[in-house]
Amino acid sequence: MKILLLIFYLVLVSCSNKYVIADENIISKFSLSGGDLLLMVKVTDTQYTSYYPDKDNCPDELYCIPKCFWFNHDAKVLNVLSGEYKEKNIKFSVLQHVDNSEEILNEWYVQLRKFKQKSIISKLKSKYYVEKHNAEFSLCY
Numbered sequence: 634m635k636i637l638l639l640i641f642y643l644v645l646v647s648c649s650n651k652y653v654i655a656d657e658n659i660i661s662k663f664s665l666s667g668g669d670l671l672l673m674v675k676v677t678d679t680q681y682t683s684y685y686p687d688k689d690n691c692p693d694e695l696y697c698i699p700k701c702f703w704f705n706h707d708a709k710v711l712n713v714l715s716g717e718y719k720e721k722n723i724k725f726s727v728l729q730h731v732d733n734s735e736e737i738l739n740e741w742y743v744q745l746r747k748f749k750q751k752s753i754i755s756k757l758k759s760k761y762y763v764e765k766h767n768a769e770f771s772l773c774y
Contacts, residue, residue, distance in 0.1 A: 655714050655742075659767050663715075663744050669764065670716035670745040674708035674723065676737050684756055686728070701728050705759055711740060725761040742767040 655673055663671055685699035703726045710723055725745050745761040748754050 655712055659742050665715055670718050671714040672710055672743055673712040674710055674741050674743055675739055676706050676708045678707040680705045682757055701730055703757055704729050724759050726757045726759040727763045737768055
């Protein structure tokens, strides 16, 4: 009986600490530049920022019709596929037409790049943006 309980416990522990193996077919579709991260993540929260690329340059918001907005994603890092990243969680931004968080897979491959403009980092409260990803929705770049 003790052996059965031990086996059951080990099965439960192994399920909760599952290591996610990356799909090489997906990885091969990314071409990274120096400093980019390629991560497999699971999104835990999505926030709409109401910020769009030309917002600072628009004299009157009544005449600006934004087609894309920045969304922030908080995510658990499942696997670091390329680059240096040691944290268990990450926050990054995505320029999207609408909130696509329902379409994001449990295992979302994202190529992240650091923002260069400090003003955007300050407004979005995020250091990284998605350069490329493997989900079905398109980015606004």
